[in-house]
Amino acid sequence: MLRSRFLRPPGARPEEEFLARCLQCGQCAQVCIFECIRMRTGFNPFLSGTPEISPRQAPCFLCMRCSAICPSDALEDVPKEKAKMGFARLNRDKCTTWKGLIICRSCFERCPLKATAIVLERGLYPVITDQCVGCGVCEHVCPRRAIVTIPTRFVT
Amino acid sequence: MRRPGIKFWRRLVQFGVATAFVVIPLLNHLHINVLTGNFLAFRAGPLPLADPLAVLQITLKNFYLSADLLVGAAIALGLAAAMGTVFCSWICPFGLLSELAQDAARRRTSGQDRVAPQRRTGFAVKLTLFGLGLAGFLVFSTTPVLNQLSLPAWYSRIFQFYFEQRHISLAVVLLLALPAVEFGFRRRLWCRCICPQSVLLICVKLLNPAQLKVRFDAHKCICAKPRDPCRQACSLSLDPKTLAEAVDVACNNCGDCVAACKRRGRALRFGFGPHARDSGDAGV
Incomplete structure (x- = not known):
């Protein structure tokens, strides 16, 4: 399950439309300077060669180079606030700040949409707002794995 | 020193392209x-290139x-x-592998057993596969599945993955x-009968009667009939003397027959334009 929980690159159209447009040329993976986009390996004729991002391994930093280069507009060239890759869910039972153990602001400090997608409630407790585009940086940096990014692919 | 012939330049281009797609990733x-990109879609600075079949899909x-x-x-x-279809003979890295296998097989048997040409069936099989794949994608599938049959794309993808x-x-x-299978069968099976990426290129080439093709001037031909060097040279087992009569489905304009004829009378040459004078000569 965890392996299939990958994100599409920023700006990806809804899953079915994305797959119908993706040429599997791999240009998005080639221009990604953070090396987070991987091409799907294997011989599955429906998925092989399509781009995916696993935030636990390497998250997207919303540089938007991939959506700019995509020749078939499977990745739409949108501003990063509209990347709609997914959305992050914070489990307050695991978060050290919410549990009152230590003050950790890893997710807040690293969020590419800092103070928009993640805000600090009462100046202390991280809260993910509906502005979150699901880049997965917070999931990647969270020391307690309290954050899980749910891909938009699964939402119909 | 002899000036390098057309086959030298062709191999140079083929190996150059094959190397380029190792170096690019x-x-x-x-x-x-x-x-950036592979054989399905490519970008050289501002210039985009794309596989016509992928785009059509x-x-x-x-x-x-x-x-x-x-x-x-x-x-x-x-x-x-x-x-x-010079893409197939000058650029495609799988074409190169397939030709090298064919060359090796021919060297092993020193050009003796000629495979009888099967001219139209290959294209019919290819066209059927093309139609089925396209229809399947449009009706059922969510992904352009014919892209997975593109061997040049798989070639470039190997290095992208690595x-x-x-x-x-x-x-x-x-x-x-x-290529190992083709070494055994000696028919360039994939290129002739399967590769769906070549179908659109072939269709476009058939539409243009004035395109580049190999012309034959019967007056200049000095070879004995049964084992023509030009036929021996053709990796697709075609008869180069008949290629000018119409645009041939299978011929990739690789020029191996022209090169073979070069030192024996130069009866075969590349030429553009609708076929006029030469065909009259060939009939004589």
């Missing part, structure tokens, strides 16, 4: 992104065509309209096994 890994499915894809596919189809994510794709086995 490596450069991309070093964040040098002047050249997503255009028909989505009723959508971006400027990049339009330009990319138009360049590929324009080349085919003017010069024939240099970008240190993954050794099993496609290596596929790309070595198929």
